[in-house]
Amino acid sequence: MHEKADRITPERAAALVRAIATRRDRDAFKELFNFYAPRVQTMLMRSGATNEMAEDLAQETLIAVWRKAESYHPERATVSTWIFTIARNRRIDRFRTDQRAQLHHVYELVQPTGALPPDLPLEAVEREGRVRTALDGLPEEQVRVVELSFFEGQAHGDIAKRLGIPLGTVKSRLRLAMARLRDFLGDTR
Amino acid sequence: MTITHHPSDETLAAFASGTLDEARSVVVAAHVCLCAQCRATANALEQFGGALLERTNPAVLRAEALNSALSRIDEAVPPVSARRMSLDYPDVLAPYDVGQWRWIGRGLYWRKAQVPSYDGTRVFMLKAAPGSSLPHHGHSGIEWTCILQGAFRHNLGRYGPGDFDEADNSVEHTPFVERGATCVCLVALQGNLELRGWIGKLLQPFVRL
Secondary structure, three states: OOOOOOOOOHHHHHHHHHHHHHHOOHHHHHHHHHHHHHHHHHHHHHOOOOHHHHHHHHHHHHHHHHHHHHHOOOOOOOHHHHHHHHHHHHHHHHHOOOOOOOOHHHHHHHOOOOOOOOOOOOOHHHHHHHHHHHHHHOOHHHHHHHHHHHOOOOOHHHHHHHHOOOHHHHHHHHHHHHHHHHHHHOOOO | OOOOOOOOHHHHHHHHHOOOOHHHHHHHHHHHHHOHHHHHHHHHHHHHHHHHHHHOOOOOOOOOHHHHHHHHOOOOOOOOOOOOOOOOOOHHHOOOOEOOOEEEEOOEEEEEEOOOOOOOOEEEEEEEOOOOEOOOEOOOOOEEEEEEEOOEEEOOEEEOOOOEEEEOOOOOEOOEEOOOOOEEEEEEEOOOOOOOOHHHHHHHHHHOO
């Protein structure tokens, strides 16, 4: 039915997570899984995980979506962003040498799961719309550098080598992309 | 709290994407907890990640991947150990073992936090008496500091509560602790114990115990 999901609207994704939270809806889980698991796997492979580990972590990530569905706040972030952070935290914890302390607790402190912090300059939904608009408006060459740096954790020097461009160009593209993001956030720092 | 010194964009992006070394992440997190502006930026970067995730080309999963996940979703969840919060150190250190304060001379104390690191970066808290000054020093690696209490000054400005000082091996400075309040910092320091910097020299005999 949802074997090849090409896209999913933020509203649809949020409704699916709600369906899991309120009535443990397995069809909703299947639909989320079919869209997100293959993409999380790609993301993890790009960040250096082996095929097997990426698949395993992608599965763990979606299982965490099922288990944590009640704690998802649609007003805080879209489902895609929420899943991005779960996958990130799973990957970090998997690669850690010391398994006792879990770094994802540190991220949870930074992003508390309780009431919305009153100091946010904008509602999360509106902010997220702005981030997407900013991303849509970036030239492809900037998106590429942002992806390599952000997704794959590549050092600027490695990106320069890989793309065959000067280091200064890598830095300026990243700076431009961040400035664009800041413009859309209304951050005048 | 007026925060004037922040982590670089590169550092915030590495933090948000999860590619930053754990020891550094902890000190960045201490700042982000205190700084609404960097919290908003880190949030925006996570949203960037979410938007990029949506646009990623899907991998081809094994045919049984979905069924395998479905068979596991109802498994009992392993219990999560409670965090040990303390008024004595910042919340970001709660997942880690934190040592006792130890005197290292001249109104200076330190306590170590056992944070794993891939490149030998150490995390510790430092407490310096009001009005003290620290010897001029350079850095053999990065020295990232989040000020938790009190303030110090060096040639790059004044660093008060919440400020983030992102120094690397190109920086040499002479911090002066302001009068009035004891200065407490959380520090990530990269480099071995043969550092020529003051911290390395001061810590050396104690860390070797």
